[in-house]
Amino acid sequence: MDMPRPDANILAKKPVLVKRLQQVLPKDAVIHEEAETRAYECDALTAYRCPPLVAVLPSNTEEVAAVMKICHDMGVPVVPRGAGTSLAGGSLPTADSVILGVARMNEVLETDYENRFIRVQTGRTNLSVTGAVEENDFFYAPDPSSQLACAIAGNVGMNSGGAHCLKYGVTTNNLMGVTMVLMDGTVVELGGAHLDAGGLDLLGVVCGSEGQLGVVTEATLRILHKPEGARPVLMGFDSNEVAGQCVSDIIKAGVLPVAIEFMDRPVIRATEAFAGAGYPDCEALLIVEVEGSEAEIAEQLDKILTIARSHNPVELRESTNADESARIWLGRKSAFGAMGQINDYMCLDGTIPVNQLPYVLRRIGEMSQHYGLGVGNVFHAGDGNMHPLILFDANKPGDLELCERFGADILKLCVEVGGCLTGEHGVGIEKRDLMVDQFDPDDLDIQMAVKDVFDPDWLLNPAKVFPLAASETRRMAAE
Amino acid sequence: MKPQTEADLAEIIAGASGPLQVQGGGTRPIGVPVEGALLQTGGLSGIDLYEPGALTIVVKAGTPLAEVEKVLEAEGQRLPFEPMDHRGLLGSTGEPTVGGMAAANVSGPRRIQAGACRDFMLGVRFVDGMGRVLKNGGRVMKNVTGYDLVKLMAGSHGTLGVMSEVSFKVLPKPETGAVILIEGLDDGRAVAAMSAALGSPFDVTGAAHTPKGIDGAPVTMIRIEGFEKSVAYRAERMKALLAEFGEIEVETQAERIAAGWKWVRDVEAFADQPGDVWRISVKPSDAPAVGAALQARGLLYDWGGGLIWALVEAGRDIRPAMAGVGGHATLVRASDETRRTVPVFQPEPGPVAALSQGVRAKFDPRGILNPGLMG
Numbered sequence: 014m015d016m017p018r019p020d021a022n023i024l025a026k027k028p029v030l031v032k033r034l035q036q037v038l039p040k041d042a043v044i045h046e047e048a049e050t051r052a053y054e055c056d057a058l059t060a061y062r063c064p065p066l067v068a069v070l071p072s073n074t075e076e077v078a079a080v081m082k083i084c085h086d087m088g089v090p091v092v093p094r095g096a097g098t099s100l101a102g103g104s105l106p107t108a109d110s111v112i113l114g115v116a117r118m119n120e121v122l123e124t125d126y127e128n129r130f131i132r133v134q135t136g137r138t139n140l141s142v143t144g145a146v147e148e149n150d151f152f153y154a155p156d157p158s159s160q161l162a163c164a165i166a167g168n169v170g171m172n173s174g175g176a177h178c179l180k181y182g183v184t185t186n187n188l189m190g191v192t193m194v195l196m197d198g199t200v201v202e203l204g205g206a207h208l209d210a211g212g213l214d215l216l217g218v219v220c221g222s223e224g225q226l227g228v229v230t231e232a233t234l235r236i237l238h239k240p241e242g243a244r245p246v247l248m249g250f251d252s253n254e255v256a257g258q259c260v261s262d263i264i265k266a267g268v269l270p271v272a273i274e275f276m277d278r279p280v281i282r283a284t285e286a287f288a289g290a291g292y293p294d295c296e297a298l299l300i301v302e303v304e305g306s307e308a309e310i311a312e313q314l315d316k317i318l319t320i321a322r323s324h325n326p327v328e329l330r331e332s333t334n335a336d337e338s339a340r341i342w343l344g345r346k347s348a349f350g351a352m353g354q355i356n357d358y359m360c361l362d363g364t365i366p367v368n369q370l371p372y373v374l375r376r377i378g379e380m381s382q383h384y385g386l387g388v389g390n391v392f393h394a395g396d397g398n399m400h401p402l403i404l405f406d407a408n409k410p411g412d413l414e415l416c417e418r419f420g421a422d423i424l425k426l427c428v429e430v431g432g433c434l435t436g437e438h439g440v441g442i443e444k445r446d447l448m449v450d451q452f453d454p455d456d457l458d459i460q461m462a463v464k465d466v467f468d469p470d471w472l473l474n475p476a477k478v479f480p481l482a483a484s485e486t487r488r489m490a491a492e
Numbered sequence: 493m494k495p496q497t498e499a500d501l502a503e504i505i506a507g508a509s510g511p512l513q514v515q516g517g518g519t520r521p522i523g524v525p526v527e528g529a530l531l532q533t534g535g536l537s538g539i540d541l542y543e544p545g546a547l548t549i550v551v552k553a554g555t556p557l558a559e560v561e562k563v564l565e566a567e568g569q570r571l572p573f574e575p576m577d578h579r580g581l582l583g584s585t586g587e588p589t590v591g592g593m594a595a596a597n598v599s600g601p602r603r604i605q606a607g608a609c610r611d612f613m614l615g616v617r618f619v620d621g622m623g624r625v626l627k628n629g630g631r632v633m634k635n636v637t638g639y640d641l642v643k644l645m646a647g648s649h650g651t652l653g654v655m656s657e658v659s660f661k662v663l664p665k666p667e668t669g670a671v672i673l674i675e676g677l678d679d680g681r682a683v684a685a686m687s688a689a690l691g692s693p694f695d696v697t698g699a700a701h702t703p704k705g706i707d708g709a710p711v712t713m714i715r716i717e718g719f720e721k722s723v724a725y726r727a728e729r730m731k732a733l734l735a736e737f738g739e740i741e742v743e744t745q746a747e748r749i750a751a752g753w754k755w756v757r758d759v760e761a762f763a764d765q766p767g768d769v770w771r772i773s774v775k776p777s778d779a780p781a782v783g784a785a786l787q788a789r790g791l792l793y794d795w796g797g798g799l800i801w802a803l804v805e806a807g808r809d810i811r812p813a814m815a816g817v818g819g820h821a822t823l824v825r826a827s828d829e830t831r832r833t834v835p836v837f838q839p840e841p842g843p844v845a846a847l848s849q850g851v852r853a854k855f856d857p858r859g860i861l862n863p864g865l866m867g
Contacts, residue, residue: 127687128775172636186611199843206775208798211820211838213848217643221636238693261545267664309722364632367546396633436634455624460639466850
């Protein structure tokens with residue numbers, strides 16, 4: 014993975030930079046000793062590491078603005094960081110950058126049940142947003158798998174999804190407003206406790222811009238009352254095609270489950286060995302969850318089970334109580350851990366039109382043979398958001414590179430069948446160089462033109478999202 | 493000019509020597525009046541792809557909305573955001589198009605639960621001010637590949653580019669519905685009732701209040717949709733939940749429900765009334781005070797109070813009545829002259845206005861696409 018060469022002039026300015034940052038932040042909020050900056054050398058894409066020049070941990074919007082102003086003055090790149098859980102390398106530093114971590118900004122600023130929103134500092138974790146409102150039976154809907162650790166800042170940056178998006182949408186559909194600091198230190202408010210934009214929907218483009226347009230310090234999020242109940246049903250099928258058809262038929266029948274999860278045989282076997290959830294040994298397994306009162310759940314499940322039966326499932330397991338529900342989810346929830354027990358893995362999140370599932374799964378199987386690397390598939394089937402887990406051995410020379418080539422081929426396939434490179438993880442550095450497979454040069458140019466407006470000097474998270482060759486002229490011109 | 497293909501559209505824009513007035517079906521003349529050669533998208537028509545099992549439809553921008561709704565209806569699906577038909581309110585004629593709807597980010601009462609038009613737009617193809625054919629997003633439900641320019645195009649009123657194709661996420665049309673009706677509430681109590689309903693687990697898909705219903709009395713309406721048994725159950729629970737607000741009636745007759753929500757959606761009450769019409773988005777609990785401060789001839793509250801439609805005398809800027817309240821107001825109906833003098837769209841604070849202006853200058857460097865329409 015190529016990264017721009019660190020700017021020697023910036024490296025030389027480190028003492029001045031540190032001094033200036035210390036003037037606007039508490040002493041312990043400026044991390045500059047090499048032994049300590051190492052803690053920020055990578056995010057959850059651990060294959061790539063580089064300690065930053067400095068890391069700062071501001072406590073509020075004003076401190077963020079002060080930091081940005083200094084970095085802007087001195088021409089120092091800033092890499093925003095939420096909780097560091099990005100699987101795409103979204104917060105990978107460069108050696109000449111300042112990591113701006115929002116981890117200390119985790120306050121709830123306002124909770125409003127009457128108007129159904131919560132305003133938080135963006136260092137707050139996803140799960141603790143729900144935690145702040147659940148005593149009143151409310152919740153924040155987007156639920157990425159990393160929700161225990163991941164921060165709202167990163168959720169906004171990557172427009173994170175989760176298992177329950179089919180019904181509730183992703184971050185952008187639940188984000189009402191932000192306070193954001195631009196690269197020059199200007200603080201702007203976009204959106205708020207009201208709905209929709211009065212002019213251009215800048216909030217819509219900020220969400221998912223991977224920290225390249227500004228540092229989001231506060232967010233107004235939509236909260237909802239919890240449903241009365243939820244219950245899953247498990248179905249096993251003897252082919253991926255049939256399982257895929259079943260998903261499509263459920264959706265066509267007018268039932269909108271909150272989640273439809275899909276696991277293929279390699280993942281089923283791995284999770285059985287790991288968690289012993291008692292899954293059937295079959296080709297494909299679906300977990301379909303519906304919500305509502307007991308009677309509503311029964312009515313929906315009745316329709317779903319009728320459809321499932323018409324596809325001759327090898328197993329149909331209804332849950333009758335909370336314990337059985339938990340067992341149905343157990344394997345799915347431990348799937349990543351289970352695959353991790355077998356070997357190192359790379360997790361992709363290309364998204365495809367739902368009707369292409371069987372074809373794409375077959376092709377992935379063929380590629381697995383070709384590359385000689387195992388792969389398991391576990392994903393959000395309702396919205397076509399795949400998660401192929403490619404197994405490799407990080408200690409075996411060349412295996413990571415082989416795995417990356419395999420991964421790139423899968424993502425190209427996703428694009429080829431009408432899908433996209435990433436459904437919820439973001440581009441980061443991981444998929445940066447594949448952007449040319451999804452977009453023509455002009456499509457990338459117009460996106461970069463948006464960055465030109467928000468960050469004319471290309472100082473914010475500059476080496477991400479766009480292939481370095483595509484962004485080179487802009488990055489150079491700004492230097 | 494009425495291009496028949498995307499390539500024609502690109503050629504026209506690239507070759508344009510002066511301002512263009514971009515138009516879909518011409519049914520939503522919203523914004524500052526634009527002088528320029530008329531560029532109509534109606535020739536770009538047709539459904540490119542519809543996959544009911546994937547909840548996805550891809551449509552050329554000039555396709556009549558009615559055609560799309562008919563095709564979806566045949567599969568028991570719909571555009572969930574319930575787009576308003578502006579013809580009655582604005583006295584316009586013609587056929588609303590998909591592109592016009594997207595360019596104005598038109599949503600209706602269900603926006604409060606399902607989301608806005610922009611939330612269901614999965615991808616766009618458009619031609620920018622330099623005549624480049626561009627794409628963003630796609631046709632899958634989850635997509636974070638690059639910047640989300642789809643949201644930016646939604647509600648950009650043709651000032652950033654001319655859309656040639658839009659893909660949407662669609663949803664199943666529910667089996668049935670019911671509406672909880674409460675008569676006689678003042679605006680404050682009505683918003684409180686709607687907040688209680690929207691804060692319940694019963695999945696309310698519409699919450700509106702009119703201080704003056706068809707028979708003259710205030711009516712608050714709360715809609716529930718879904719499978720039959722579920723709707724009956726939730727309607728009962730809702731009745732109990734809202735009992736403190738007064739006598740409750742439950743309407744279950746499908747045609748009456750449809751007509752009632754169309755009345756709200758299309759703001760039918762103001763259609764034949766003289767005066768300017770404003771559309772105001774606020775935090776619902778701010779709505780009663782804003783409504784009172786407006787001193788309007790007529791008011792209609794949708795989105796649980798979060799959307800206020802106000803009928804006021806011609807030529808008055810109502811924004812001073814919103815002083816100190818977050819949100820925004822759009823002057824949807826007024827004479828050309830008023831729309832040239834009173835800002836149609838909410839003026840933005842300096843730094844935000846600079847960003848918007850900067851984005852416009854990048855997408856349309858020559859300033860030829862609906863110039864000045866958004867101010």
